[in-house]
Amino acid sequence: MVAIIQDVSEMQRAAESLRTAGKRIGIVPTMGYLHEGHLSLIRTAKHHADVVVTTIFVNPKQFGPAEDYERYPRDLSNDSLLASSAGTDYIFAPESKSMYPNEYLTDVHIERYSSILEGRSRPGHFQGVATVVTKLLNITKPHVAVFGQKDAQQAVVIRQMLRDLNYDIELVIAPTVREADGLALSSRNSYLSTEERKQAPVLFQSLNLAEQRVREGVRVSVRIINEMSEFITNRSAGVIDYISIADSNTLEELSAIEGQRSVLISLAVRFGATRLIDNQIVKV
Amino acid sequence: MVAIIQDVSEMQRAAESLRTAGKRIGIVPTMGYLHEGHLSLIRTAKHHADVVVTTIFVNPKQFGPAEDYERYPRDLSNDSLLASSAGTDYIFAPESKSMYPNEYLTDVHIERYSSILEGRSRPGHFQGVATVVTKLLNITKPHVAVFGQKDAQQAVVIRQMLRDLNYDIELVIAPTVREADGLALSSRNSYLSTEERKQAPVLFQSLNLAEQRVREGVRVSVRIINEMSEFITNRSAGVIDYISIADSNTLEELSAIEGQRSVLISLAVRFGATRLIDNQIVKV
Numbered sequence: 091m092v093a094i095i096q097d098v099s100e101m102q103r104a105a106e107s108l109r110t111a112g113k114r115i116g117i118v119p120t121m122g123y124l125h126e127g128h129l130s131l132i133r134t135a136k137h138h139a140d141v142v143v144t145t146i147f148v149n150p151k152q153f154g155p156a157e158d159y160e161r162y163p164r165d166l167s168n169d170s171l172l173a174s175s176a177g178t179d180y181i182f183a184p185e186s187k188s189m190y191p192n193e194y195l196t197d198v199h200i201e202r203y204s205s206i207l208e209g210r211s212r213p214g215h216f217q218g219v220a221t222v223v224t225k226l227l228n229i230t231k232p233h234v235a236v237f238g239q240k241d242a243q244q245a246v247v248i249r250q251m252l253r254d255l256n257y258d259i260e261l262v263i264a265p266t267v268r269e270a271d272g273l274a275l276s277s278r279n280s281y282l283s284t285e286e287r288k289q290a291p292v293l294f295q296s297l298n299l300a301e302q303r304v305r306e307g308v309r310v311s312v313r314i315i316n317e318m319s320e321f322i323t324n325r326s327a328g329v330i331d332y333i334s335i336a337d338s339n340t341l342e343e344l345s346a347i348e349g350q351r352s353v354l355i356s357l358a359v360r361f362g363a364t365r366l367i368d369n370q371i372v373k374v
Numbered sequence: 375m376v377a378i379i380q381d382v383s384e385m386q387r388a389a390e391s392l393r394t395a396g397k398r399i400g401i402v403p404t405m406g407y408l409h410e411g412h413l414s415l416i417r418t419a420k421h422h423a424d425v426v427v428t429t430i431f432v433n434p435k436q437f438g439p440a441e442d443y444e445r446y447p448r449d450l451s452n453d454s455l456l457a458s459s460a461g462t463d464y465i466f467a468p469e470s471k472s473m474y475p476n477e478y479l480t481d482v483h484i485e486r487y488s489s490i491l492e493g494r495s496r497p498g499h500f501q502g503v504a505t506v507v508t509k510l511l512n513i514t515k516p517h518v519a520v521f522g523q524k525d526a527q528q529a530v531v532i533r534q535m536l537r538d539l540n541y542d543i544e545l546v547i548a549p550t551v552r553e554a555d556g557l558a559l560s561s562r563n564s565y566l567s568t569e570e571r572k573q574a575p576v577l578f579q580s581l582n583l584a585e586q587r588v589r590e591g592v593r594v595s596v597r598i599i600n601e602m603s604e605f606i607t608n609r610s611a612g613v614i615d616y617i618s619i620a621d622s623n624t625l626e627e628l629s630a631i632e633g634q635r636s637v638l639i640s641l642a643v644r645f646g647a648t649r650l651i652d653n654q655i656v657k658v
Contacts, residue, residue, distance in 0.1 A: 102542040110396070195486055196504075196538035201479040220480075221539075228540040254480035255505075258386045258513040 091173035094166075094181045098189075098229055101182045103302040105143070105231040113140040114195050117232035118178070119223060122146035127238060127267040127275035129176040133263040135236040136177035143230045144178040150186055152218030156365075163280055182230060189225060198224045200254070203341060207317060208243045208367070211331050216247045223248055227257060234260040240267075240274050242354055242369040246341055266368075268294065274326045274368045286361040289326035293359055293368040296321045300335075300355045309347045311335040314355075322359060331358035331365065338371050350374055376458035378465045380452075382473075385466045388516035389427070397424040401516035403507060406430035406579045407447040411522060411551040411559035415461040418548040419520040420461035426455045430467040434474070436502030442647075447564055466514060473509060482508045483624055484531050484538070487625060492527045492651065495615050495642060500531045507532055511541060518544040524551075524558050526638055526653040530625055550652075552578065558652045570645040573610035577643055578650040580605045584619075584639045585656045593631045595619040598639075606643060615642035615649065622655050634658055638658070 093257035095101045107314065108115055116139030116237040118131045128144075146169055151242045166183055174313075175180055197217050205208065205217040237245050245263045252261055267275045270293035273287075282290060296318040303314045315333045322328050336343045347353055356369035379385045389444030392399055402415045412428075419426045430453055437443035450467055457465055470619045481501050487493065488500040511519065519536075521529050531548045536545055556578035557571075566574060580602040587598045599617045604610050620627045622638040631637055640653035 098540055102540075106542065109393070194538055196482065196484050196535050198539075199481050199483055201481075205481065225538075225540045228542065231542070251480050254478055254509075255482075256382055256509045258515075260389070260514065268591075371580070 092170055092178050094170060094183060096182075096184055096188070098184060101180070101184075101229050102231070104180065105229070108141050108214045109179050109231055114140055114234070115230065115232040115309075116142045116234045116236060117226065117230075118142060118144045118236050119226050120144060120146055121148045121162065121277065122169050123165055123277040124169045124172045125275045125277065127240060127266075129172060130267045131238055131264050132173060132176040133238045134262060135234065137318055138234045138236070138260070138262055139232070141179045142177055143180040143182055143232065144173045145226050145230065146173075146181055146183040147189065147222065147226070149218060149222040150190070151221055152215050154212055154214060155245070157212070158278075158281075163277055173313070178232075182226070184229075186208075189222070197221050198251065198255075200250055201300060203243065203247045206243075206343070207332065207334055207356065208358065215242070218243055220247060220251045220272075223251065224255070227259065232259055234262060236262045236264055238267075239265050239371075240276070240368070242356055242371070243341060244338075272298075274366075275332060276366065278364055278366065281364040282361060286327070288366065289328060290361065290366060292322045292326045292328060293357060293366055296333075296357065297355055297368060297370040301370055302346075304347065304353070304355075304372050304374060311344050311346060318357070326361075327357040328366075330362050331360060333357040334360050347374055376454055376462050376465055378454060378467060380468055380472070385464070385468075386426075386515070388464065389513070392425050393515055397513065398518070399423055399516040400426045400518045400520060401510065401514045402426065402428045402429060402520050403510050404430055405432045405446065405561065406453050406467075407449055407561040407564070408453045408456045409551075409559045409561060410561075411524060413456060414551045415522055415548050416460040416462050417458060417521045418546060419518065422518045422520070422544070422546055423516070425463045426461055427464040427466055427515065427516065428462040428504065429510050430457075430465055431473065431506065431510070432470075433502060433506040433642075435471055435505055436499050438496055438498060441496070442562075442565075447561055464514075466510070468513075473506070473507050481505050484534055487527065487531045487534060490527075490625060490627070491616065491618055491620070491640065492642065494627055499581065500528070503528055504531060504535050507535065508539070517616075518546060520546045520548055522551075523547050523549050523655075524560070524652070526655075527625065530623075547612060556582075558650075560650065562648055562650065565648040570611070570648065573612060574645060576603060576606045576610045576612060576648060577641060577650055579609075580617075580641065581639055581652060581654040585654055588631065588637070588639075588656050590658060595628050595630060602641065610643075610645075612643040612645050612650075615644060617641040628631055631658055
């Protein structure tokens with residue numbers, strides 16, 4: 091059985107009791123509409139903790155004004171069943187007005203990482219993410235937090251925030267879960283039309299192509315990026331937002347792969363109004 | 375006996391052990407060079423907690439480039455004796471480079487409160503305060519945090535930050551401790567020349583004058599502020615930075631006192647290079 095908590099103070103009291111009882115708490119922060127990717131994070135958390143808290147909160151602060159906050163899919167009752175089946179003990183699903191009451195004034199900002207790549211396309215996004223994660227950590231008091239590699243830049247931002255603000259919390263990044271045809275699982279996949287869904291695996295395929303080129307010894311980023319771009323454009327109606335080859339630790343974009351032990355190849359592609367992202371860390 | 379800890383992880387382990395053992399932790403964040411005001415905060419913390427952690431850290435992030443970070447007085451060995459005598463169990467005194475290592479990128483920002491009054495005179499100050507307090511809370515894991523009313527705006531900023539970021543921590547604001555002649559205790563008083571020290575009680579005296587005027591029914595702020603200003607200028611060489619009459623909860627400056635149950639009267643005055651602040655909450 092899973093306990094569903096909406097109230098901030100109630101969640102804090104529950105977390106405090108668990109900690110006092112010597113239980114190790116794992117948190118899986120999500121925006122709900124759970125899929126196998128989230129369930130994999132929950133199973134990973136269960137592996138690292140005694141008690142798993144899955145948070146379900148569509149955080150308005152991480153959406154831009156022109157983004158899909160209102161239409162973002164929500165289904166708490168089905169989420170509860172899925173989260174429970176994967177081993178969640180507590181679901182924390184607060185209402186927006188209890189997370190951001192009147193006169194809410196505080197933000198957590200991480201320089202540099204917030205304004206590149208996804209942050210360039212989505213101004214304010216990572217400030218919203220860092221702020222809500224700070225709040226969720228203070229509410230659920232975990233020993234370990236699990237995020238997905240699918241949101242590669244988010245993982246880097248959270249790692250930096252945990253380090254800088256001295257959170258005594260272990261960070262676990264779990265691998266991306268994919269459909270059989272390679273499409274990375276995402277709640278936003280539900281926006282895709284049948285035709286778009288057919289084309290969407292081009293993101294993953296283009297990443298595989300890039301990985302192959304790196305393995306073959308290609309070191310000039312623009313050569314790889316151009317080939318990925320052509321691949322996607324020739325095979326789909328997707329409109330490329332960005333394709334990036336960056337140092338996997340610093341996210342610094344690389345004109346050439348020189349001396350890096352691993353690079354993060356990432357991209358964002360729009361299918362109509364739906365924006366999909368994917369990435370691959372490639373060992374050099 | 376007091377334990378002095380410099381290492382972040384060691385302090386976190388000590389705090390975690392205390393919490394697991396059911397001890398209630400109180401934190402008193404200071405910049406050191408302790409005086410009776412700090413000791414009063416420590417005694418207050420001891421009253422609210424089983425174990426008191428006094429942090430001593432001259433936080434570079436809350437000083438402006440033209441401010442007194444370098445010459446700010448430091449005396450850890452005497453601080454240890456004083457803190458211990460007042461009931462401190464642990465002193466956490468990290469080095470600057472362990473609090474802000476290379477590639478430090480994260481800031482906690484509180485809108486509005488950060489840019490008015492003290493924040494207008496000291497850009498970046500409250501961001502520095504909010505950031506270091508967040509870090510110190512995550513390192514020392516307290517149940518209760520004690521700050522002084524002397525830094526009235528800081529108290530408001532911290533209260534807002536704790537609320538917004540959902541820290542499960544009780545905030546206690548302890549009254550200002552004063553010399554016999556009314557001067558509020560401050561580590562910066564050590565900068566004053568003998569003559570400046572003689573004149574410095576004009577801050578407190580002008581606050582008393584203001585309180586008297588409010589009690590007499592004066593409601594127009596500028597009348598009170600002008601009288602305080604004349605009082606200070608006639609009796610000292612102090613140069614007024616600001617005098618403010620504000621709502622004590624929102625810090626909104628008031629042209630007239632109407633409907634408030636209490637107001638915060640605050641001021642900053644320079645004696646040479648030394649900047650002193652003081653304040654009084656006046657019930658209307």
